[in-house]
Amino acid sequence: MQTKLYIQDINQILNKKTYLSTYSFFSDYEETTGKPKDNLIYLDYSKFDEVILYFFNRLVDYLKGTGNYTNIQRHRDFEKCVEDFFVATAISSGNLSQSLKDKYSDIYIINNSEFNNLIEEIKNIKFFFKDKYINLYDSIRNKLGEKLQQENEIFLCPYCQRNYVNVIQENSITIKPDLDHFYPKAKYPFLAITLENLIPSCQVCNSRLKKEIDFYKIKHLHPLKPTENIFKKLDFLYLGNKNIYIKDKSTLSDKEKQYLKTFRIEEIYSSHIEILDDILEKNKKYNYVKKHHILKTCPSMSMRTIKELVFHEYINIDDKKVPMSSLRKSLFKQIVN
Numbered sequence: 234m235q236t237k238l239y240i241q242d243i244n245q246i247l248n249k250k251t252y253l254s255t256y257s258f259f260s261d262y263e264e265t266t267g268k269p270k271d272n273l274i275y276l277d278y279s280k281f282d283e284v285i286l287y288f289f290n291r292l293v294d295y296l297k298g299t300g301n302y303t304n305i306q307r308h309r310d311f312e313k314c315v316e317d318f319f320v321a322t323a324i325s326s327g328n329l330s331q332s333l334k335d336k337y338s339d340i341y342i343i344n345n346s347e348f349n350n351l352i353e354e355i356k357n358i359k360f361f362f363k364d365k366y367i368n369l370y371d372s373i374r375n376k377l378g379e380k381l382q383q384e385n386e387i388f389l390c391p392y393c394q395r396n397y398v399n400v401i402q403e404n405s406i407t408i409k410p411d412l413d414h415f416y417p418k419a420k421y422p423f424l425a426i427t428l429e430n431l432i433p434s435c436q437v438c439n440s441r442l443k444k445e446i447d448f449y450k451i452k453h454l455h456p457l458k459p460t461e462n463i464f465k466k467l468d469f470l471y472l473g474n475k476n477i478y479i480k481d482k483s484t485l486s487d488k489e490k491q492y493l494k495t496f497r498i499e500e501i502y503s504s505h506i507e508i509l510d511d512i513l514e515k516n517k518k519y520n521y522v523k524k525h526h527i528l529k530t531c532p533s534m535s536m537r538t539i540k541e542l543v544f545h546e547y548i549n550i551d552d553k554k555v556p557m558s559s560l561r562k563s564l565f566k567q568i569v570n
């Protein structure tokens with residue numbers, strides 16, 4: 234992604250803040266002042282998992298180092314428990330579900346006061362990171378969502394390629410995209426301002442389909458990484474009777490299948506019968522011209538020119554600006570070519 238405007242603005246915001254640094258275990262990604270380092274803000278998506286692992290390893294070491302968990306820290310599930318509790322601690326209430334606590338009941342049995350103190354301490358740490366990173370995110374979101382969209386010329390929602398996400402400013406009204414966190418900020422707040430974790434997206438994909446699915450646990454394609462753009466390889470099949478399917482679905486990887494499932498790509502795309510109808514209708518007219526040798530009365534025109542005139546919106550499609558271009562291309566190729 235292009236980041237020129239983002240870099241200028243985020244640095245301005247970050248430099249204005251004062252930070253209270255109470256946890257040094259995240260020092261590879263934060264300066265001694267507590268300011269997030271550039272390697273966190275401009276972290277490549279391929280390194281997200283590494284940072285999460287680093288965070289939890291260092292957090293476990295830190296907790297062990299406090300000397301407060303000497304009885305329970307040797308339990309084989311201690312590390313997993315710390316990670317689960319941190320991720321699941323609700324950032325609004327700080328609560329943990331009873332079923333999650335029950336999952337670690339054998340740690341609780343060893344020493345219940347240590348167990349309860351652990352929950353309390355993890356809650357405080359989660360709130361510290363929440364306050365720092367989600368507040369930072371809140372202060373950049375309004376300005377920078379627009380800039381990310383404009384600087385990177387993102388016109389269509391990267392998740393579905395169906396809905397427009399361009400910014401519209403008209404007198405007092407501004408319409409702008411949602412800014413989705415690829416890895417949810419409620420679970421991994423330290424990634425809340427990481428540039429590649431922010432996806433300007435449509436409300437359907439962000440709030441209705443993706444919701445709180447944890448993309449760290451359930452792997453998905455990153456739609457802004459050209460190598461992971463599924464729409465470049467997606468082919469649709471028209472089987473008559475208005476039925477449209479994704480072609481050769483069984484050959485897709487698990488990650489690709491998961492993406493299609495989460496964002497309901499097949500169901501949503503196949504509901505756009507108006508595109509199919511338009512191509513079928515134009516094809517009928519085009520074939521009529523072909524069959525009745527209308528060109529004989531107009532010798533300066535070739536069949537190729539006629540085809541380009543009739544199907545101009547399906548030839549030379551701009552993938553960045555035309556919604557569902559992969560569906561349009563597939564149907565055109567199948568029905569007309």
Ligand SMILES: [Zn+2]
Nearest residue numbers: 390393435438
């Ligand atoms: Zn979308």
